[in-house]
Structures are given as C-alpha cells and as structure tokens.
Amino acid sequence: MFVNAGGGIVKEEANLSIRVQPDSFFQGGDALRTEETIIEGGNIPSLYQSARVGNFCYLFNNLSPGDYFVDLHFAEIININGPWGMRVFDVFMQEEKVLSKLDIYSIVGANKALQLADVRVSVGEEGTIIIRFEGVNGNPMVSGLCIKREARLPASQVKQGYVICNNCDAEIEISSAQNKYLRMMATVKYEKKIEELKTQCQLKTDECHEAWMSLTAASEQLEKVRMVLDNKFLQNLYLDQAMEKQAADLRDICSKYERDKRLWTAVLDNLEKKVMAMKKEHCQLSHEVHQCSDSIPELNKMVFAVQAMVAQCDDLKLKFSEEQAKRKMLYNQIQEAKGNIRVFCRCRPLRKEEISAGYPMVTDFDAAKDGELGIFAGGSTKKIFKFDRVYTPKDDQVDVFADASPMVVSVLDGYNVCIFAYGQTGTGKTFTMEGSEQNRGVNYRTLKQLFKIAEERKDTFTYSISVSVLEVYNEQIRDLLATSPTSKKLEIRQASEGVHHVPGIVEARVENIKEVWSVLQAGSNARAVGSNNVNEHSSRSHCMLCIMVSTKNLMNGECTKSKLWLVDLAGSERLAKTEVQGDRLKEAQNINRSLSALGDVISALASKSCHIPFRNSKLTHLLQDSLGGDSKTLMFVQISPSEQDLGETLSSLNFATRVRGVELGPARKQIDMGELQKLKMMLDKAKHELRSKEEALKKLEENLHNSEGRAKGKDQLCRSQQEKVSELEGRLASKTQFCRQLEKQLLELADGMKEKEEICFNLQQKVKELENKLKVQEHTKPMTLQHKVKELENILKDRTQQFEHHSAMLQQQVNELENKLTTEGRNQGFQMLQQKIKELEGQLKLQEQQESVLPVCCAEKLGVTPNQTKSRIRVQVLQEMDPQSMRNLNSMNQTINQESVLLKGTDSLHKIRRRRELQSTGTENNILLSTPVLNKRILSTESKNARPIDQSRALARLTRSTKSAATSHRILSSNKLYKDQVQGNKESNKSKIWLR
Numbered sequence: 001m002f003v004n005a006g007g008g009i010v011k012e013e014a015n016l017s018i019r020v021q022p023d024s025f026f027q028g029g030d031a032l033r034t035e036e037t038i039i040e041g042g043n044i045p046s047l048y049q050s051a052r053v054g055n056f057c058y059l060f061n062n063l064s065p066g067d068y069f070v071d072l073h074f075a076e077i078i079n080i081n082g083p084w085g086m087r088v089f090d091v092f093m094q095e096e097k098v099l100s101k102l103d104i105y106s107i108v109g110a111n112k113a114l115q116l117a118d119v120r121v122s123v124g125e126e127g128t129i130i131i132r133f134e135g136v137n138g139n140p141m142v143s144g145l146c147i148k149r150e151a152r153l154p155a156s157q158v159k160q161g162y163v164i165c166n167n168c169d170a171e172i173e174i175s176s177a178q179n180k181y182l183r184m185m186a187t188v189k190y191e192k193k194i195e196e197l198k199t200q201c202q203l204k205t206d207e208c209h210e211a212w213m214s215l216t217a218a219s220e221q222l223e224k225v226r227m228v229l230d231n232k233f234l235q236n237l238y239l240d241q242a243m244e245k246q247a248a249d250l251r252d253i254c255s256k257y258e259r260d261k262r263l264w265t266a267v268l269d270n271l272e273k274k275v276m277a278m279k280k281e282h283c284q285l286s287h288e289v290h291q292c293s294d295s296i297p298e299l300n301k302m303v304f305a306v307q308a309m310v311a312q313c314d315d316l317k318l319k320f321s322e323e324q325a326k327r328k329m330l331y332n333q334i335q336e337a338k339g340n341i342r343v344f345c346r347c348r349p350l351r352k353e354e355i356s357a358g359y360p361m362v363t364d365f366d367a368a369k370d371g372e373l374g375i376f377a378g379g380s381t382k383k384i385f386k387f388d389r390v391y392t393p394k395d396d397q398v399d400v401f402a403d404a405s406p407m408v409v410s411v412l413d414g415y416n417v418c419i420f421a422y423g424q425t426g427t428g429k430t431f432t433m434e435g436s437e438q439n440r441g442v443n444y445r446t447l448k449q450l451f452k453i454a455e456e457r458k459d460t461f462t463y464s465i466s467v468s469v470l471e472v473y474n475e476q477i478r479d480l481l482a483t484s485p486t487s488k489k490l491e492i493r494q495a496s497e498g499v500h501h502v503p504g505i506v507e508a509r510v511e512n513i514k515e516v517w518s519v520l521q522a523g524s525n526a527r528a529v530g531s532n533n534v535n536e537h538s539s540r541s542h543c544m545l546c547i548m549v550s551t552k553n554l555m556n557g558e559c560t561k562s563k564l565w566l567v568d569l570a571g572s573e574r575l576a577k578t579e580v581q582g583d584r585l586k587e588a589q590n591i592n593r594s595l596s597a598l599g600d601v602i603s604a605l606a607s608k609s610c611h612i613p614f615r616n617s618k619l620t621h622l623l624q625d626s627l628g629g630d631s632k633t634l635m636f637v638q639i640s641p642s643e644q645d646l647g648e649t650l651s652s653l654n655f656a657t658r659v660r661g662v663e664l665g666p667a668r669k670q671i672d673m674g675e676l677q678k679l680k681m682m683l684d685k686a687k688h689e690l691r692s693k694e695e696a697l698k699k700l701e702e703n704l705h706n707s708e709g710r711a712k713g714k715d716q717l718c719r720s721q722q723e724k725v726s727e728l729e730g731r732l733a734s735k736t737q738f739c740r741q742l743e744k745q746l747l748e749l750a751d752g753m754k755e756k757e758e759i760c761f762n763l764q765q766k767v768k769e770l771e772n773k774l775k776v777q778e779h780t781k782p783m784t785l786q787h788k789v790k791e792l793e794n795i796l797k798d799r800t801q802q803f804e805h806h807s808a809m810l811q812q813q814v815n816e817l818e819n820k821l822t823t824e825g826r827n828q829g830f831q832m833l834q835q836k837i838k839e840l841e842g843q844l845k846l847q848e849q850q851e852s853v854l855p856v857c858c859a860e861k862l863g864v865t866p867n868q869t870k871s872r873i874r875v876q877v878l879q880e881m882d883p884q885s886m887r888n889l890n891s892m893n894q895t896i897n898q899e900s901v902l903l904k905g906t907d908s909l910h911k912i913r914r915r916r917e918l919q920s921t922g923t924e925n926n927i928l929l930s931t932p933v934l935n936k937r938i939l940s941t942e943s944k945n946a947r948p949i950d951q952s953r954a955l956a957r958l959t960r961s962t963k964s965a966a967t968s969h970r971i972l973s974s975n976k977l978y979k980d981q982v983q984g985n986k987e988s989n990k991s992k993i994w995l996r
C-alpha cells in the first residue's frame with residue numbers, strides 16, 4: 001500500500017506495479033502542496049510535491065498478522081531556504097522510535113527526496129500499524145508512506161519437519177520433539193542474538209546520539225562560522241566595492257596626474273623660453289641702463305632746463321591771465337566808451353514794385369559815414385538824424401555784422417548783450433537778424449563768431465553754448481523749440497540776483513555751427529505769422545533768440561555765465577494804419593504796448609530812475625538782466641526809403657533817436673576824446689604785449705619740444721657713435737697691424753741700406769785700386785779699352801732706362817699707398833707712423849745729399865754719366881717710401897752690383913775718361929742733355945702723384961750733379977765740408993755707415 005501523504009492519486013505510476021493511493025489513514029495534520037521541482041524524486045517525483053504536516057499520525061487497520069516493511073518518503077518543501085533545525089521530529093512505529101530528531105534540510109537540503117526504506121514492523125493479532133510523528137522543533141512532515149508485507153516462501157518450497165543440511169543440501173527429516181527443541185534452541189539463540197544486537201544497537205544508538213549531538217554542536221558551530229563567513233563575505237564585498245571605487249578614483253587621479261604633468265611640462269617649456277627671452281631682454285635692458293646712466297648727466301641738465309622752462313611757463317601763464325583780465329577790462333571800457341546802448345540805422349533798398357510805382361526815396365546818405373541820415377520830410381525840409389552807424393541800402397550783411405561782432409567778444413568775456421531789430425514791418429528786421437541761407441544774418445553770424453573765438457581761446461577757456469528760441473505773442477511766451485505744444489503757461493522767474501529765466505524752456509546745447517543752423521530753422525519754422533494788409537508776411541510777434549554761454553577759465557578756474565539776446569521785434573507800425581479789428585487789433589495793441597515799454601525801460605535806465613518798469617511787458621521782463629548795468633545793447637532801427645512809408649520811418653527814427661539820445665545823455669556826449677585815445681593806446685599796447693607774450697609762450701613750448709627732440713636725437717646719435725667707435729676700433733686694430741708690418745719693412749730697408757753702404761764703400765776702395773792699376777796700365781792697351789768702355793756705356797744706358805721705368809712704376813705705387821694712408825689713417829698711431837716716415841725721409845735726404853756727392857765723384861772717376869747716379873738715388877728714395885716694392889728694389893741693387901762688377905773689370909776706364917775730360921765738351925754735353933730729360937720725368941711724376949719734395953730734391957740733385965760734372969774739384973772740397981757737417985750731426989747708423 002502506497003499512500004501519497006497530503007496529495008491525491010499519482011498518475012505517473014500507471015506503468016508501475018505499485019498504485020499510489022490518495023492520502024488516507026491519517027489522523028490530524030494538514031495537507032500541503034508545492035509546484036517546486038523535486039530533485040532525485042525517482043519514478044514518482046510528484047509524490048514529494050505534497051505532504052502532510054502538523055500534528056498527525058497514520059493508522060492502518062485490518063492487516064493480517066506478520067511482518068511488514070514500511071518505507072517513509074520525506075522532502076523539505078516548506079523551509080526551502082533553511083536554515084537547519086527549523087524542522088526536527090521523531091518517528092514512532094508501533095510506539096517504537098524508528099527515527100530520532102530527523103532534520104530533512106540538514107541531511108539533503110530543500111526540495112530533495114529522502115527515503116527511509118524497509119523498516120520492519122511486526123503486526124500482531126490486532127492487525128494494526130500505527131505510525132506516529134512527533135515534533136521536537138517545528139512540525140513533522142511526510143510526503144509518502146509505503147507498507148509492504150514481507151515475502152513468504154512458496155508453500156512448495158517450505159516443507160514442514162525437514163531440515164536442509166548445510167553441507168550436502170540433503171533434506172533431513174526431524175521429529176516434532178526435535179523440532180520443538182530446535183525451535184527452542186533457535187529461539188534461545190535468536191533471543192541471545194537479539195539481546196546482543198539490542199545491546200549493540202543501544203551502544204550504537206548512544207554512539208549515534210553522541211555523534212549526532214556532536215554533529216549538531218559542530219553544525220551549530222559551523223553555522224556560526226558560516227554566519228561569520230557570511231559577514232566576512234559581505235565585508236569583503238563592501239571592501240571589494242570600496243577597492244574598485246578607490247581603484248577607479250586612483251585611475252582618475254592617475255590620468256589627471258598625467259594630463260597635469262603634460263600640461264606642466266608644456267608650461268615649464270614655455271616658461272623656460274620666456275625666461276630665456278627675459279634674460280636676453282634683461283641683458284639688453286642692462287645695456288640700455290648703462291647707456292642711460294651714461295646719458296644721465298646730460299638728461300639732468302635737460303631736466304633742469306625743462307624745469308626752468310616750466311617755471312618760466314608758469315610765470316608767463318600768470319602774466320597771461322593778468323593780461324587777459326586787463327584786456328577784458330580795457331575792452332569793456334572801450335565798449336562802454338562807445339556806449340552801452342548803440343543804435344544803428346539800416347535802410348532797405350527800394351522794392352521793384354516801389355520803383356515801378358515811381359515812389360521817390362526820402363533818404364539822404366551823404367553823411368552816412370559820419371552816422372548822419374537825412375530824411376526829406378515833405379518839400380525841401382531835410383531832417384537830420386544821428387546814429388552810431390548808418391547803413392545804406394548798398395551795405396550788405398557782412399558790413400552790418402562787422403559792427404555788431406565786438407559785442408560777441410563781450411559775451412565771451414562774461415557780459416550780457418542784447419541785440420534787437422526795430423522797425424516797421426517789411427523794412428528788413430528779419431532780413432537783418434535771420435537773413436537767408438545764402439545771405440545769413442546777425443543771428444547766424446554771431447553764433448559763428450562765438451564758435452570761432454571759442455576755438456581760438458580753447459587753450460585757456462572752455463565754453464558751453466546753449467540756445468533757446470522764444471516768441472512773445474499777445475503777451476504770452478511760446479517756446480519755439482518745444483517739440484510738443486504744452487498748455488502750461490511759461491512764466492519768467494528770478495533765479496538769483498540779476499538772473500532771470502523761464503522754467504521749462506528748451507535749452508538746446510549746440511556744439512557747432514551746423515547744429516545752430518538747424519536750431520534756428522526749427523525756431524523760425526515754428527514762429528507765428530499773421531497777415532494784414534500792410535505786408536502779407538508781417539510778423540506780429542517778437543522773436544527772441546537767447547544764447548547762453550558758460551565760460552570756464554582754465555588758468556584760474558573762474559566760471560562765468562552770460563546771455564546774448566537776439567530779438568527780431570514785431571512791426572512797429574501804428575495801429576491806425578493796419579486797419580485791423582478783433583484779434584488782429586489785440587495783436588497790434590500788445591505789440592505797441594511792448595514796444596513803448598521797451599522805450600520806457602531804456603529811458604528809465606538812462607535817467608537812473610529808482611524804478612525801472614521791466615514788468616510792464618513780457619518783452620522787457622525777459623530782457624531784464626540784459627538791459628542796463630554792465631550789459632550792452634545794440635538796436636538796429638530798420639527803415640524804408642520809400643516816400644510811402646515816410647510817416648512810419650520818421651516814427652521809427654524818432655524812437656531810435658530817443659533811445660540813443662537818452663542813453664548817451666549830455667554828460668556822456670562830452671567824453672574826452674583824448675582820454676579815449678589814451679585808452680585806445682593802452683588797449684593797443686596791452687594787445688601788443690599780449691600777442692608778444694603769447695608768441696614767447698609758443699616759442700618756449702616749441703623750444704621745449706625741440707629740446708625733447710634733440711635729447712632723443714642725441715640718444716640715437718650716441719648709440720650710432722658707439723657703433724661707429726667699435727667699428728673704428730676694429731679698423732684701428734687692422735691699421736696698427738699694418739703699421740707694424742710697415743715698421744718691419746722699414747727695418748728691413750734700413751738693413752738693406754747698410755748693406756748698400758758697405759757695397760759702396762767696397763766700390764770706392766775698388767775704384768781707388770783700379771785707378772792705381774789704370775795709372776800703371778795707362779800706356780799699354782788704349783784702343784781695346786776704349787772700345788770696351790763704349791760697350792759698357794751702352795749697356796749702362798739700357799739698364800738705366802729699364803731702371804727708370806721700374807722706378808716710375810714703383811713711385812706710382814708709393815703715391816697710391818700714401819694716398820690710401822692719408823685718407824684712411826686718422827688715428828694717432830698712424831700719424832705717428834707718418835711722422836716716423838717723414839723723419840726717416842729727412843734722414844735719408846741727408847744721406848742722399850752725401851750720396852749724391854760721392855757717386856758723382858765716382859762717376860767722374862769712372863766716366864759714368866750723372867743720369868746713372870741719379871737713378872741710384874731714386875732707387876734709394878723709392879726704397880724708403882715704398883716698402884712693398886722691396887723685392888723690385890733688391891733686384892735693382894743686384895743690377896747695380898753687377899754694374900759695379902763690370903766696372904771693376906774695365907782696366908783702362910780711367911784713361912778713357914781722362915781723354916774725354918780733355919775733350920771737355922763730351923762730358924758737359926752729356927750732362928746738359930740729361931738735365932731736361934730728368935726734369936721732364938720729375939715733372940711728370942709730380943703731376944701724377946703731387947709730391948713736391950721729389951721735385952725740389954731732384955732739382956737740387958740736378959744742379960749739384962751739373963756742378964760736380966763741371967767743377968769736380970770744387971765739389972770734392974764741398975763734399976769734404978759736408979762730411980764735416982754730417983759728422984757733427986751724426987745720429988743714425990745709416991749716416992755713420994755712409995760716412996765711413
């Protein structure tokens with residue numbers, strides 16, 4: 001019987017001989033199933049996938065008595081992850097413990113089959129088998145149970161009452177007694193054996209128990225160790241992770257280090273290069289520093305000079321500002337002298353219509369230059385009006401502005417100025433003030449002049465110029481530069497003592513004349529223009545241009561603010577004539593009122609009244625700070641020449657006369673002209689001084705610049721000179737070497753001279769010997785000797801010619817070298833050398849003189865022509881002058897020596913010579929003939945090389961030789977004399993040798 005504990009029928013075992021039944025025969029417990037795969041489950045692995053668990057037992061009934069074998073099948077399918085000791089239980093069969101403390105997991109692990117096979121169980125008469133499971137730790141669990149009955153021998157094989165012999169297998173029949181006995185014996189034997197086995201079993205059980213216990217302890221220990229190991233493993237794991245992290249970090253650091261290393265090496269290389277460059281720079285700089293320190297004394301001098309100049313400049317500045325103040329004062333005085341209110345009258349030309357209509361002119365400009373204007377006021381009566389200036393219709397805008405421009409200077413000097421044009425509509429007020437683009441008026445020209453003077457004075461002053469354009473219309477102020485019309489009424493406020501302004505008005509800052517023109521245009525465009533029947537374009541408002549100038553004196557920091565008003569007044573024509581009503585009437589009334597207010601203010605100012613009615617009109621109120629006091633006023637009274645406008649003209653002129661008259665007044669009119677003249681003179685002088693001082697200042701500045709430039713130039717010069725010095729040092733070194741070579745050559749020459757002197761001495765002796773011999777042989781072979789002498793003479797001539805040719809060439813070389821030396825050699829060493837050369841020349845000259853005497857004597861004795869002697873002298877001079885031609889000269893010497901040898905050989909020479917002497921003409925002719933030849937040669941040499949010494953020397957020699965040829969005895973005596981002289985002066989070895 002096979003029971004699947006906790007499960008159903010197992011189908012796989014259909015092929016098997018055993019049928020596995022579903023779970024039954026149990027008491028208590030719970031069924032359990034798992035889908036896990038069971039390892040080593042044999043033929044029926046699904047058996048282990050179910051189990052009965054808990055507190056339970058199996059009871060099998062109705063079994064026939066006998067022995068049975070029981071198999072138990074286990075598998076740990078709950079605690080598959082362990083650990084050991086979770087499930088420990090005992091198994092009892094028929095209340096006999098067959099398994100003690102079974103822990104499946106500890107034996108086979110989880111999901112693995114464990115079988116307890118063939119446990120023999122005896123079933124008695126009661127016919128039951130009880131299999132009980134008892135938990136020691138946790139619940140017991142079983143997957144399958146199998147009960148097999150012990151197999152019996154088949155009946156045929158078992159024979160009652162027979163025993164089978166162990167030896168021969170023969171069946172021996174036994175009796176029942178024996179059988180009983182045998183049985184008893186067997187029983188005893190078996191009982192004994194059972195006892196033994198029991199004791200053995202007990203021992204083994206004890207052993208097993210101990211072993212089990214020790215195993216449990218060991219497993220516990222093992223568990224602990226495993227736990228420790230697990231911990232260690234975990235720790236290791238952590239450590240590994242940390243190590244890996246650290247290794248990664250290390251790698252990072254390594255790579256960073258490598259990168260940094262590369263970077264630093266590059267930086268180091270770069271730095272090294274830089275250091276090298278800096279070292280070079282340092283060297284250069286230190287060099288420059290040295291140079292600078294060398295030039296410091298000079299620089300110091302310059303610094304002192306500059307400081308002196310600065311002091312002078314400061315002084316001049318002070319003086320300049322003093323002069324400026326003086327000038328300003330004087331200028332103002334002049335302006336005041338001219339009158340603080342000036343009235344100019346300008347008459348417009350007749351219009352075309354007026355000309356065509358035939359209106360006559362009522363104006364007379366005969367005395368216009370004196371400021372007088374005549375008006376023919378009906379019939380022949382002529383009224384004379386006097387003004388500061390009268391402009392005829394021919395006078396143009398330039399003329400008009402020329403008189404107004406001094407006012408501009410006053411504005412820049414800090415005075416308020418007011419220029420306005422008064423007159424009937426159509427008389428040219430706007431023309432005078434504004435003008436046209438081609439023919440600009442006072443406004444534009446004034447501003448232009450302002451900018452011009454500001455530019456001229458920019459070194460001493462700074463100016464800031466701003467412009468406002470206003471219109472007074474119907475006693476209301478309008479800002480013509482305002483971009484958007486404002487309802488706010490513009491009012492005049494007093495800012496401070498004597499300064500009035502209109503808050504909220506546009507003040508356009510102008511930097512140049514272009515901006516000015518655009519501002520003026522904007523103002524003029526915005527101007528209110530009305531029309532009436534007098535003139536279509538008549539202006540019915542006062543147009544006021546205000547120029548505000550802020551000045552700062554750069555010398556003393558003084559600041560001033562001044563105003564220049566340029567007012568184009570509204571037409572002054574009388575009310576009745578305009579024939580207007582309503583609004584136009586109001587306009588005209590306002591205009592008339594404001595113009596009379598202007599007249600009143602001026603008159604009050606003149607009479608020094610305590611109350612000046614500035615506030616009677618907006619016009620006078622606005623001009624309050626620019627009328628009276630220090631301020632200047634200029635009025636252009638504009639008139640028409642037409643008879644048609646005579647009434648208005650007279651009215652305007654009367655108004656203007658009143659203005660001018662009251663201002664000048666009787667007291668002013670009596671201004672002492674002498675005083676004025678004096679003031680003018682003073683002004684001129686001041687101006688002159690100012691100009692000269694400005695010039696001096698400019699010169700000083702120029703000097704300063706120049707000296708700075710010079711300092712720089714000197715620096716450069718110094719550098720270039722240093723370079724030149726080093727170059728010259730190089731040249732000097734080479735020249736010194738060259739000089740040394742020359743000295744050496746000279747020494748060699750001196751040696752050569754000594755040798756020659758010795759040869760000469762020998763020759764002299766030989767000549768004497770020969771003379772003696774000749775005397776002896778005089779009478780023996782005269783004819784043959786004569787012949788030989790002739791031959792010798794010819795040879796000598798040839799050689800002389802050759803020699804002279806050589807000498808000319810050498811002379812040329814000498815001269816070239818001399819030239820080189822004189823041009824190149826400017827150093828002392830070279831000059832010294834030249835001096836030495838000259839000294840040597842002098843010495844040689846002396847020797848030559850001696851030599852020239854001796855050879856002539858010899859020649860005389862030998863019958864040799866003076867030419868030959870001269871050539872020898874020349875050779876010596878050449879040797880002296882041209883050390884480079886030493887080799888040539890040596891060869892010459894050899895020739896001469898050869899000649900002397902030849903001469904030695906001629907025994908009858910003296911005899912022949914004597915005969916020739918007797919003939920007298922022959923010798924003398926020879927000498928005379930040779931003179932021009934030599935002369936020529938010398939001259940040619942001189943012309944080539946310009947050596948005057950040679951010529952004189954040669955001439956001296958020539959004369960001497962000629963004389964010697966003519967009178968030998970005299971020369972001999974003079975030679976003696978000379979010898980004595982030289983012996984007295986002998987200093988050099990050469991002369992010593994020569995004299996010997």
Ligand code: ADP
Binds near residue numbers: 428
């Ligand atoms: P006002 O402003 O006094 O009403 P305008 O300046 O408008 O007078 O002058 C009226 C006209 O007369 C203009 O066409 C102007 O060109 C001309 N005019 C005025 N004065 C002169 C002058 N001196 N030379 C030439 N034309 C003039």
Ligand code: MG
Binds near residue numbers: 429430431
């Ligand atoms: Mg006008």
